[in-house]
Amino acid sequence: MWIERISLKNYRQYEEAEIEFCRPTGGRNITVILGDTGSGKTNLVNAITWCLYGNEKHLTARNKGLDIYNTLAAKNLKPGETFQVQVKIHLGESDGGRIIVTRSLKYKVEFDGRVVRIPDHLSKAEDQSTLEMMRMIGKDMKEVQDPEFIIQKLIPEQIEEYFFFDGERLDEYFKEKSGVKIAEAVFKISQLELIERVIKHLKDLKQFFVRDRNDLSPRIEEIRDLIDRLTATLTDLNDRKEKAEAQRDEAERLELEAREKLREAPVQNIGKLEDERAELEENIEKTRKEIEELKNEKIQYLCSIAPAILASSCIQKASKLIGESEASGIIPPEYQPGFVNKLLTTGRCICGRDLIKGSSEYEEVKGLLNKSSILASLTRILIEDAGRLENLRQMVQEFPDKITRMNSRIQNLERNIETMEKRKLTIDSQIASCDSEKIRQYENEVQEYLKKKEKLIEEIGQLKQQIQATQSKIAMEEKELEKELKKQTKYKELVACLEFCQELLDVASGVKEKTMEDVRKEIEQQTKELFFGMIWKERTYANIEIDEHYNVSVKHISGNEAIGTLSAGERQILALAFVSALNNVSGFDVPIVIDTPLGRISSGPREKIARSLPSCFSDRQVILLMTNEEYTSEVKKVLSEHLSKEFSIEFTECADGSKARVIENDREWERKGASYS
Amino acid sequence: MSNGGSLNRRILNYIDELAKTEEARKFLKWAIGFELERVMENNPQFRREYERKIIELIKKRKEDL
């Protein structure tokens, strides 16, 4: 699918704008739209998301709080007159089909000069804008009855951020808590929300089946009521956890904002101090993670050695018995079973006597065969065990030193944290005692949000544990309930329903797990391929992994973890590779729109990343919204062979409002060949 | 239209693989389609539909036995 045309009317700075795109063919799949900061590039992305979902997903601080209509549009209208904000997107489908999506919002100029919205009361959108869709059916364009549903099928809102995104925010995938963000991305792209809903509905249904019966025994009713209460508790705990997580995210966002203000404050050294403090915090966090890993390693070791230590008396006794058996000649047996068996089969003893079946001599030799058979097989076991018991003995012997060494490593790291935290406190007080009132205010804000965040993290940890415990209790009570129901035949059908629901839940959970795992592996593989296809330091990095907790790891050829030391350019490549992998694995054929893809990249790697962009999304339409600083002559050069069209946003600001229009560039530079300016 | 098709197919394939009974397979495929339609999102009516389908499949299982 690709965007054929976008038409904007009275939308933000776009009084009237139309952009015509080409179908991506012959390797020409890139469109560049150039604009200075604030000229309206991001609002083009907002226009797309508003049109499709009724939501502007990328509003900048500057635009938040401003209404969506272009102020110049209202200026020239008389009281009582109306105007419309409209965004129309024409989409082309790979099978030749066409779709036109139109979203509009009406406004009226009141007699007192105010501009008020005229909501569409039938609208499903939050801003009560109207959504319409025309779709080609056969040869005709026909109106679609449920446009929201079609859009959900084409470009689900939950995953739009992987198709229309801010290049400067790609980094966030690989910052702190990357595992959580990546798990979220994989979950969404796998459309597992569907399976989750099935699971939730089945769980609810199980409760309904029992709740609706009014012929239950008192004991069963008691269990049912307990399950209901525990379920209500669980819902409450989950709600509280969600709320706390949202508050934590908000506190973090505000903390980062305050830090940014500090960093940019024009007071001597404050910027440097803030940078040092940020680095210390990062190192403290890294060290804490290292300590956590060491502690996990330690508990693993303790659990593996504990059985040998707890059962040490057995090791000693068994070793002793084996030693004694060897010393006394019981093992190996004096006579090999094969030899004794031969005597019986030939019917002659080594002394020359006949061994006739049934005779006392025969029975005696047969007894000897049985004994030697047992001893022979025992010999093998005992000799092998003796060696292994000796290994266990050594392992137990090494235990005190090994555990002491582990503890030392942990203690050293803890001491490092202490040192870093002391330095951080010094910086905290240096910043706090700065002369500037503004600096002190920002610093107070940072500390306030940090404290709030830490408190919320603790609360979330406790809630998670309580949730786990409640879930276990519910599972136990459900088993008890089933047990009680099975005792009476009148509940046979109910039991059948509950068992069937459980069967379905087990399968659904398995499907969810396997799909997540499958998708994770595929994304890992594709991210790796794309990253190594793009990175210029071929011999520096050996591997990329996304583990089962969705943490991304970039392995240096030395074997060390390198993700923390990637340069901004390398991280951008990793992020592009990852998002590209998500796109490819998703199965959705959707155009890609990237706002400021090279904004945070220094000039060196910029060209290399620009060169990689076409290969990341080779068969899709890619629309790049760039500033002139990003679109250097080198970048222009590398993109030119994939470029289908180039536009510029012309932005003018006047007293009454602002106006932007989109003009196609003539690309004379391309025709001329050598010089790019 | 194949948008998202490959992933929905993946979910459907896993249902085929993991479901041990025909009834479980049928129900889950029906339920995925049901949820995709978003007809019953946040609507208690999902319950009636789910119940009806479950009872229908259990009855069929008993008849087959």
Add this chain to the structure above:
Amino acid sequence: MIENGKEKEPRTLNVRKSDLEFYHRLLAEDSPFNGMDNKRIFLLAMATGFFEEKFADVKDMTSFCRTETLIPEERALIDAIAVYKEGSLDVLSNPRKVFEIAEGYASGGIRSLYEQVFEGEFGTYSKRLEAELRSIVEKMGGGIKSDSEEKEEHSTRHA
């Protein structure tokens, strides 16, 4: 250690159905054993049962882990426990009996293990386990004495 005779090596180590909840809880997210396999928990429960001299009847069992996942040292430990209980090496000719003894101690020890992990705060279980193991090793004089070391010590004491 596969017998070539009548007794076939059991394929699984089993636990009581009623104990499954304890095992699941011990492998849950908030447990220090989260991420470990069933075999590890089984061996720990078995060793706990042995140490506390708690042996339970093995009935109403269900399979929990495969015997083929046991590494040789773990197998040797299970053998040693069976030998200790029976007082003789002969028990090793009956692998089924050997595993039943392991299962008996695991059944006896699982509840105690569960209580040790979940009573009190989660974070201190690791410390308690370390302290207990250190104390046991210290009481042994730094390790399990080999036969020759024991004889030497005995003769030194009585010299």
